[in-house]
Amino acid sequence: MQILMQIFFLGLCACCFMCLYRIGRGPSAPDRTVAIDILGIVVVGFCGLLGLTTGQDFYLTVALAWALLSFIGTIALAKFLEGRSFDE
């Protein structure tokens, strides 16, 4: 079971590093925005898995808050890309 969990965490770490590669390399700003969005969702899954392994349920609270903040941040970045102000 320990080894299975390690494989799960390694898979999610590989996802995070691929997103970080795209954030660093991405030729345009929307590329980076997409990668930040995906990184946020992957981290939500990471928090869920962390809560399962440690048996502490506040990690799931962190995951909920992270999902909310990631969504709001992505919407703000998309508005910024579109070149409009926030109250339109």
Add this chain to the structure above:
Amino acid sequence: MSDVIGYILIALGILFNLFGCVGLVRFPDVYNRLQASTKCVTLGTFLLLVGVALANGTGPMAAKALICGVFVLVTSPTAAHAIAKGAYASGVALWEGTVVDQYAEHVKRAKSK
């Protein structure tokens, strides 16, 4: 029994996440990357959180995992839609192998009306 199903769902979800992130790295274009990564990672994270809820049994953790999964399932496509519109409006060029651009035709038709 239910925790075995939960672990299978977690493994499936992480596999989806990996495929989505490979698409994020390998595809040539913002729109292709958005298309590949957002859908795969949304479904993968949803499966992962449902798997966490099943593997943990009942209790506050399972409830929070299910709420979080549904929230991700609702908000992530919305964010992807907003990013796609923002990318198009900020003038990112399409990949040279793209064959059809129906959004440009739609905008032209809406302007001529």
